[in-house]
Amino acid sequence: MSSFNPGLILIIGALPVALLPHALRRVYLLVLPLIGLFVVHNLTPGTVVTYETLGLTLELLRVDRLAMVWGYIFNIAAFLAMLFAFHERDTMQQVSALIYAGAAIAAVFAGDLVTLFVYWELTAISSVFLIWAARTERAYKTGMRYLLIQVGSGVILLAGVLLWYNDTGSIQFGHIGIETLAGKLILIAFGIKCAFPLLHNWLQDAYPEATVTGTVVLSAFTTKLAVYALARGYAGTEMLIYIGATMTAFPIFYAVIENDLRRVLAYSLNNQLGFMVVGIGIGTELSLNGTASHAFSHILYKALLFMSMGAVLYRTGTCKGSELGGLYKSMPFTTGFCIIGAASISAFPLFSGFVSKSMILLAVAEDHRWFVWGTLLFASAGVFHHSGIKIPYFAFFAHDSGHRVKEAPWNMLLAMAISSFLCIFIGVYPQMLFDILPYPVVFEPYTSAHVINQLQLLLFSALAFTVLMLYKIYPPELKSTNLDSDWIYRKFMPCVMQFAGKWIVRFDRGVRSETLKVLDDIIALIEGQHGTKSMMSRSMHAGTMALIVLSVLLVFLVMMMI
Amino acid sequence: MSEHENKIHDPKTYWLDDQKNVKKIIWVLFVVCGLLFVADAFYEKHPHFAVEAWFGFYALYGFFMCVGLVLIAKVMRVFLMRDEEYYDKDV
Structure with missing residues (x-):
């Protein structure tokens, strides 16, 4: 029935949110995920909508039973989160939560890796505002760390996708496997969002710092999107x-x-x-x-x-x-x-x-x-x-x-x-x-x-x-x-950097002072020969000069005659 | 946080405030656990692994693994616990 990605309902639906009056907006926010749920329910497994661009075949919509499960639950989760946040007046949170949920749904129904990458990054960028919305210094810093790691996952995904395209000539998102380098890179990208051991700490770092309602939204989407991606590819x-x-x-x-x-x-x-x-x-x-x-x-x-x-x-x-x-x-x-x-x-x-x-x-x-x-x-x-x-x-x-x-x-x-x-x-x-x-x-x-x-x-x-x-x-x-594990990048690496910085400063200072000393010596040497009253710069009387020139000429003359 | 200063004196006593009632709950738990342990004799087992056929395996596993979990976590505290503002301080 539907020929567009159901994630777009929330993403595009988020755009007019800021313009609506408060009372209407609250109801609107609740209705959107319900429409999304209805649309997902009416999708027919097997539907594919493609779009050709730059020689690539993008599958903007691919419906199968695996994607449907996530389509259902993501819309339900979005509805529950919106209801939980019904009292909230912060438009920034409402808009970012909708775009975030929509991007996660759209990613699930994306049939190719490039479209997946676009929505993958959109979930990262939209969700960080749910952390920043706490509006504390601590939340700001946490949000920065979160964003770096999430966007980093996207960059690794993109690198993997490019290699994958180079290897196979296709960007279709099907089974990938870990045999190739591309497969390994994509696995790492998914693994970061899925909070694999040692790649996990952004989760425990960021989620508890988000707002009261923000954490509820965050808990549903990012990691489960990664689970979906792993289930499809690995x-x-x-x-x-x-x-x-x-x-x-x-x-x-x-x-x-x-x-x-x-x-x-x-x-x-x-x-x-x-x-x-x-x-x-x-x-x-x-x-x-x-x-x-x-x-x-x-x-x-x-x-x-x-x-x-x-x-x-x-x-x-x-x-x-x-x-x-x-x-x-x-x-x-x-x-x-x-x-x-x-x-x-x-x-x-x-x-x-x-x-x-x-x-x-x-x-x-x-x-x-x-x-x-x-x-x-x-x-x-x-x-x-x-x-x-x-x-x-x-x-x-x-x-x-x-x-x-x-x-x-x-x-x-x-x-x-x-x-x-x-x-x-x-x-x-x-x-x-x-x-x-x-x-x-x-x-x-x-x-x-x-x-x-x-x-x-x-x-x-x-x-x-x-x-x-x-x-x-x-x-x-x-x-x-x-x-x-966040200790490594929050404490250990800064300490190493500071320690290294101290030694670099010390080394740099040493090199400079030694060089200056050598330069001083050279200057002193030159001064010794060319400085005031040194041999090379001694001033002489005009008579003496004339005498020297005359002597030279004399010698020259004598030489000519021989 | 002044907006959340909400600790007021509450003269009402609740059922759980009485230590006797807490003891009752603990006793109920003991009895239920005892019954569940004995229940192992009264159903047909379909074990995938040999240990599952042992009498009371799930009960003992649950108990001792949890005790182990807590004890190890306590030891971890020695190495991993820092004060609350640890990351807020300058390196």
Whole structure:
């Protein structure tokens, strides 16, 4: 039916936002993603719209079942984020959020690498304003770091695409693989946005510094767009299994000791991406279905968790575990929604994470990878530990911090309620999600063994938390910064530069003073011969001069005669 | 932050303020965990890996891995923790 990229609805729709009066604008912002959702729903898989330019065939629109999953969830996420930000009067945030979401949707429906690159960069440039909108010095610096890394990912992507075109003569975005240099470069570009280990830290750095509503928007798009791109270009790449497994495990250690609760969520976002990357690495129909469905349910519960922490930040002015506690007394609804989000991310039966994550774990088990399976199981227990328990516990329970605030505004509560409903709906009735997955689903999440095993795993990690709390072994929430890989470019490299700078200055000064000394010596030498009263510059009387000339002439004359 | 100065005295006591009730919740958790552990005997297992067939594998794995997670994270704090303004200071 439609012959244009549905991402354009939000991108072009964002342009008149600034001109609309406030009341109308709020409604307009909510309607746009709904139109987007409708248009995506009416797309027919197999549709391709091409455009020839400069000898390249651009596929401005390519519809298939993989892209459809992301098309649906990105529009839903945009709607929820707009509802959550309904009270917001900051036009800059509204426009940039719309363009950002639209660019992510457009990138998903882009059929070639050049179009993908354009939207890839647009997501980077539009999203940074959600960080800068916090309008603090700290947010400005963080935004700069974020922008450098995001645009850097785009530049590497472009280099990879050029090489790819040189190698294959095509810019179509299909399977790429890591065999060629082009494939490796494109993988790095995707990997940066997907927060691969050691390329990850922009995420934990930037997301917690964005505005209350900005973080909710940010959490949905960039990293899941990268998951989509990886699923299309690198399905079945064995290396991704190990990268993904690492991603599931190592951020959770940081999540345990982190104090800023939005940063804890950023670490657990990273951990959830790991599950999806493992699914891509396995590359079977089951595992790719798992990745797609996990991306779908993850966007919802992660947005829900960021919304609940955003509401806390909005009302109390802080999101630090050390300054919070006891908020269930004044924000009971937010508490309830946060717990639903926590149960979903922890994959409790009847919640969305349960049906999607178990697909990936089953795919790993069927591939007989016991070590990866054990790691994912550990990460599943760990995610319950830090996201499922720690977030609600330190924000809403623990010791009473004394905050007595109003419950979150109605629009925030409504956004959280809808997200909560969807989390439970997917958990209870997964068939609707299964129906839109890229491949036919032959999978039954609710077997007695699976339900009991999952409950055992989760409740015994809750037991571990309780025991560690009772014996006061659990690390308390402390005001702190924990060093992560960003230390390399935020502290180590500046130190090296400064140290190197000091030595360069010293060396430079030495060379200059030695050179000056040599010059002085030469000047002194010349002065000795040519200076005042030296032999070469001695002044003589005219008579003496005449005498010398005469003598010379005389000698000359004598010589001529001989 | 003055706009967020909202710590007022709240004379109301809540159900969870009573330590007895907190203890009750902990006991419920213990009992549920005990039941779940025993439940391992009452369903048919379809293990992909040999360990899955062990009695109470998931329960023990969940418990000990979490304890390990927290202990390792505590050790990490020794090396990684800096004060809050660490990055704001000049190098």
